[in-house]
Amino acid sequence: MPDTMQQYKDYVITSFLKSVAPVVVDRAQGAVITDPGGREYLDCFAGISVVNSGHNHPRVIAAAKAQMDKLVHCSSYLYHCQPVADLAEKLAHLAPRGLTKTFFGNGGAEAIEGALKLARLYTGKPELLALQMSFHGRSWGALSVTGNWGRKKRGGPYAPGVAFAPPPYTFRSPWRDNPDECVRQCVRALEDVIRFDTAGDIAAFIAEPVMGEGGIIVPPPTYFREIKKVLDQHGILFIADEVQSGFARTGKMFAIEHYGVVPDILVTAKGIADGFPLSAFTTRPEIADAFKPGDHLSTFGGNPVSCAAALANIAVIEEENLCERSRELGAHALARLQAMANNAPLVGEVRGLGLMIGIELVKDAELTPAAAEAEAIKEFCLRNGLLVGVGGVYGNVVRVQPPLVISREQLDHALDVMEQALGEAAGHKKVTGGQKKVRAAS
C-alpha cells in the first residue's frame, strides 16, 4: 500500500498551502467521502463548492462513461462535437435573458480571463472595475481583478487599469443594521472610484453575486440593481462571476437571479459538471462577435466528456429540484446556526443564500477576526468525521457548502458536530463579550 501522504510530501508541490488535510480520499458518493481504510467523512465543502449534485452521481458518471466510449477529445473548436453544441444550447436557455452564446474553458480562472478579454474587445475600452475582497482566480489577469492582498502577494505588479470599489460587506461596514444605507454608500463609492481612480475608459465591472472566498459575503437585495444603474450610465458591462455561486448553490440556478439583474457576461465553472473540469462564459451574440479570428481558443476547452457530464448534471439539478432543495436545506441550516449563535460568543454573524453559508467568528465587539478559532473548528470537525471549509479575507469564516443532495439527517448531523465544535472553541477562548450580530439573507 503506497503512503499517499508521504508521496505528497515528496513529489507534489504543496508549499503554497499551510497544510493539506490529513485525509486520503479513496472514493465518494453523494455527500460521503471514504478513505482507503473505510473511514467515512461527511462532506460539507463539496470539493470547494463543486459537486452540487453529489459525488459520483450515477447519471453524471453514466453520461461521462458513455461519452468516453465514443470520444474523449477532438479539440472542440477545430471540429463540431455534439455534447458541446447541446450544452451551449442548454446554457442559452438557462442563463439570464439574452445570454445565448457560450465559450467553454477548463477552469474558473481561464473563463474569467476570456470574459475580461472579450469585454475589452467589445467595448474597445481597456479599464476594469472590481471589488475589494473579491476572488476571481489564480492566473495573472484574474488576480489583477482580485481584491485581496492575501491572494496577490509576491505576484505583482498586476495589470494596470484596474480600480477597486468597496464590497457590500454589511457586517463590517459602519451600516451594519442598515443594509439600504450600506448599498447607498457602496454606490457612492463606486461612482467616486469611477470619477477619481479611472480614466473613464472602463470596459467592465466584475463581481461575484455572492462573494465566496471573501467569506460568503451576501450583498443586500438591492445592491446589484443600484450598481447596474451606475454601470449603465457609464456604458460599463457587468460580468457576473458565478464560478462559485452558480448551478443551484444559492437556491437559484444562478445567484444573480436573486437580484433581478441581467449581467452582460455570465462566468461559470465549479458546479457546472459535478466535478469534471469545465468552465464557461455566456454572453449576448453581439458581444460574442467581438472575438475575431485568432483572438481566442482553448485546446481542451469544451471537452466532450466534461460537456456530457455537465448535461447530465444539469438534468439532475432540474429533475431532482436541487434549487428548491438548496433553498429549503439552507433555510433550515441558517435557522439552526442562528440559534447556536445566540449561545456562542464566538459567532459574529451567520449568513448565506441557499447552501452557501458562512459563519464569521470574532473575538470581541470590535469584530477582531477569530482566525485560529475557525481553524480549530475545522480541525474539530475533521476529527469527528466532518469536512468544512475555512475562508474569508481574514481567515475567520467557517464555510458550509455541502453537496446539494445532502439529506436532512446528514445536514443535521453536520450541524450537531458544528455545535459541539463551537462549544469546544468557546471553551478554549476567554470570552470578552460585546454585542454581536446575527443576520441571514434569505
Ligand SMILES: Cc1ncc(COP(=O)(O)O)c(C=O)c1O
Ligand atoms: C468566484 C470565483 N471565481 C473564480 C475562481 C477560480 O476558479 P478555478 O480555481 O477553477 O480557476 C474561483 C475559485 O475558487 C472562485 O471562487
